[in-house]
Amino acid sequence: MNRQQLIHQIFTKKTFLCVGLDTDISKIPEHLKNETDPIFAFNKAIIDATAPYCVAYKPNLAFYESYGLKGMMAFEKTIQYLKNHYPTHFIIADAKRGDIGNTSKMYARTFFEEYDLDSVTVAPYMGEDSVNPFLEYNGKWVILLALTSNKGSHDFQLTEDKSGERLFEKVLKNSQEWGTPENLMYVVGATQGRMFEDIRRIAPEHFLLVPGVGAQGGSLQEVCKYGMTKDCGLLVNSSRGIIYAGKGTDFAEAAARKAREMQEEMAVELNRSVR
Amino acid sequence: MNRQQLIHQIFTKKTFLCVGLDTDISKIPEHLKNETDPIFAFNKAIIDATAPYCVAYKPNLAFYESYGLKGMMAFEKTIQYLKNHYPTHFIIADAKRGDIGNTSKMYARTFFEEYDLDSVTVAPYMGEDSVNPFLEYNGKWVILLALTSNKGSHDFQLTEDKSGERLFEKVLKNSQEWGTPENLMYVVGATQGRMFEDIRRIAPEHFLLVPGVGAQGGSLQEVCKYGMTKDCGLLVNSSRGIIYAGKGTDFAEAAARKAREMQEEMAVELNRSVR
Numbered sequence: 001m002n003r004q005q006l007i008h009q010i011f012t013k014k015t016f017l018c019v020g021l022d023t024d025i026s027k028i029p030e031h032l033k034n035e036t037d038p039i040f041a042f043n044k045a046i047i048d049a050t051a052p053y054c055v056a057y058k059p060n061l062a063f064y065e066s067y068g069l070k071g072m073m074a075f076e077k078t079i080q081y082l083k084n085h086y087p088t089h090f091i092i093a094d095a096k097r098g099d100i101g102n103t104s105k106m107y108a109r110t111f112f113e114e115y116d117l118d119s120v121t122v123a124p125y126m127g128e129d130s131v132n133p134f135l136e137y138n139g140k141w142v143i144l145l146a147l148t149s150n151k152g153s154h155d156f157q158l159t160e161d162k163s164g165e166r167l168f169e170k171v172l173k174n175s176q177e178w179g180t181p182e183n184l185m186y187v188v189g190a191t192q193g194r195m196f197e198d199i200r201r202i203a204p205e206h207f208l209l210v211p212g213v214g215a216q217g218g219s220l221q222e223v224c225k226y227g228m229t230k231d232c233g234l235l236v237n238s239s240r241g242i243i244y245a246g247k248g249t250d251f252a253e254a255a256a257r258k259a260r261e262m263q264e265e266m267a268v269e270l271n272r273s274v275r
Numbered sequence: 276m277n278r279q280q281l282i283h284q285i286f287t288k289k290t291f292l293c294v295g296l297d298t299d300i301s302k303i304p305e306h307l308k309n310e311t312d313p314i315f316a317f318n319k320a321i322i323d324a325t326a327p328y329c330v331a332y333k334p335n336l337a338f339y340e341s342y343g344l345k346g347m348m349a350f351e352k353t354i355q356y357l358k359n360h361y362p363t364h365f366i367i368a369d370a371k372r373g374d375i376g377n378t379s380k381m382y383a384r385t386f387f388e389e390y391d392l393d394s395v396t397v398a399p400y401m402g403e404d405s406v407n408p409f410l411e412y413n414g415k416w417v418i419l420l421a422l423t424s425n426k427g428s429h430d431f432q433l434t435e436d437k438s439g440e441r442l443f444e445k446v447l448k449n450s451q452e453w454g455t456p457e458n459l460m461y462v463v464g465a466t467q468g469r470m471f472e473d474i475r476r477i478a479p480e481h482f483l484l485v486p487g488v489g490a491q492g493g494s495l496q497e498v499c500k501y502g503m504t505k506d507c508g509l510l511v512n513s514s515r516g517i518i519y520a521g522k523g524t525d526f527a528e529a530a531a532r533k534a535r536e537m538q539e540e541m542a543v544e545l546n547r548s549v550r
Binding site: 022024062063065067068104106109110114126127128145148156167 | 297299335337338340341342343344347348351369371372373374375376377378379381382384385388389390398399400401402403404405406420423424425426427428429430431432434435436437442445446449486491
C-alpha cells in the first residue's frame with residue numbers, strides 16, 4: 001500500500017488506529033481454547049469486530065514465534081485472512097529485525113515476499129546496510145525504531161553526542177538519506193509526549209507508528225497535538241487495550257467498543273487538524 | 276550450558292570455532308535439492324562434518340524464516356539433531372531480537388523454552404527492559420550487539436557522547452549492570468581489529484561472539500592478540516567461509532577441511548595464551 005492509499009483510507013474512515021495483534025494464548029477467553037487453532041480463532045473474531053474502526057493491523061511476531069510452528073501457522077492464517085477479507089488494511093509485521101546486509105535481505109524476503117506484508121519494524125543499531133535491503137521493495141515500508149515507548153528508551157536513545165544531538169535524532173536524520181516519506185516511517189512511543197515536537201522538526205512529513213497509548217499510559221491528545229501533520233502522519237497503535245478489553249464470550253464486542261471509542265476520538269482529532 | 280562447561284569444551288577440543296548455519300537454498304549443492312528437506316539435509320551433513328572442530332553452532336533465523344513454515348521446520352529439525360547427537364555443542368540463535376518487556380519475554384520464551392537453546396543474540400537499542408527478560412533464565416545467555424562487523428556499525432555505534440564515550444562502550448558498560456560474565460556475552464565484529472583492546476578494557480572477562488572472520492575480511496590473529504583472555508573469552512564464527520567451501524557432492528568434506536584449518540589456527544592461539 002502506498003502513502004496516498006494509506007492517507008485516503010485514514011480520511012475516508014476517519015481513523016488512524018492500528019490494532020496490535022499481540023495474541024497471548026494465556027490471555028484469550030476460555031471458550032476459545034477448545035478450537036483447533038485458538039490463536040487464529042481469536043484473531044479472526046477481533047479482526048471482524050474492529051476492522052471498521054482501524055486502518056492497520058500489527059501482528060507482533062514474538063507472540064506467534066513463542067508457540068513454535070503452531071504459532072507461525074496461526075500467523076500465516078491471520079495474514080491470509082486479512083489479505084482476503086480486508087485488503088485495504090495496512091499490515092505491519094512488528095518484528096524489530098535488523099542484521100548485516102545479506103541477512104537483512106533474507107528478513108526482507110520473509111516479510112515482503114513470503115508473507116507479502118506492507119511493512120516491517122526494523123531496529124537501527126546496525127546502521128545503513130542493515131536497513132537498506134528492506135527499502136528495495138516497491139510499495140513496501142520500513143518502520144524504523146526512533147524513540148520507543150518503554151523505560152529502556154532512556155538508556156541509549158536519549159544519549160547526546162558532542163553537538164547535543166540525541167541518538168534518536170541522529171537515527172531520524174541519517175535514515176532520511178536512506179529512505180523517503182514514501183517508504184520509511186518511524187516508531188515513536190506515545191509516552192514521549194512533547195518529544196513529538198522535536199521529532200517533527202527533523203521529520204516533518206514521515207508517518208509515525210505510535211505505540212504506548214492505553215496500557216503503557218500515553219495520551220492520544222498529546223500525540224496529535226504535537227505529532228499530527230496535514231496528511232495525519234500518524235498510525236496510533238493499541239494492542240492489549242483493545243484485544244483484551246473483554247474476557248468472556250463477548251470479547252469481540254468489547255474489543256469493537258474500545259476500538260470504536262478510539263476511532264471517535266481520532267475523528268475529532270482529524271477534524272481539528274487543517275487539511 | 277554454563278561458562279565453566281563452555282571453557283572446558285574449548286580447552287578440551289582446542290577450538291573456539293562457531294559454525295554459522297546461514298543456510299540459503301540457492302547456495303546449497305544441486306544434488307541436495309531433491310531431498311524431502313534440502314535445508315535440513317545440508318545442515319545435517321555440515322554438522323556431522325564439522326562437529327569435531329567447533330564448540331558452537333549458530334543458526335541464523337533470517338535464513339529459516341525466509342522459507343516460511345518449511346524453513347522453520349528445517350530449523351526445528353536442525354536444533355533437535357544438534358541436541359540429540361551433539362549435546363555438548365553450544366547453540367546460538369542468531370536472531371537479533373529486542374522489544375518492550377512483555378514482548379521480549381515472549382522472544383525469550385521462544386528461544387529458551389520452545390527451542391531450549393543456549394543463547395540468543397539481542398539488539399540493545401531499546402535498553403534494559405528489552406534485554407532483562409532474556410537474562411532471567413538460568414543457564415541461558417544473552418549475546419548483546421556491541422560493535423558489529425558491518426559497514427553500518429559506523430553509523431551509530433561509534434558516536435561519541437559529551438564525555439567521549441562511544442555508543443558501543445556505553446552499551447558494554449550499562450549492560451554489565453544487567454548481566455554478568457556468566458550469562459552475558461557481546462557481539463564484536465572481527466573487522467574491528469584493535470578496537471578489541473578498547474572492548475577488553477571495559478569487559479575484561481565476558482565472552483565475545485566474533486563474526487566477520489573469512490567472507491567479511493577479519494583476521495583471527497588480530498582478534499586473538501587483542502581479544503583473548505585466560506579463559507579464551509572468544510567464540511569466533513565463520514558461516515559462508517565454511518558451509519559453502521565446496522559446491523559439489525563433496526561439500527561436507529570441503530566444510531570439514533575449512534573448519535579443521537580454522538581449528539588448527541585456533542589451537543595455536545590457545546597454546547600461545549597463558550592459562
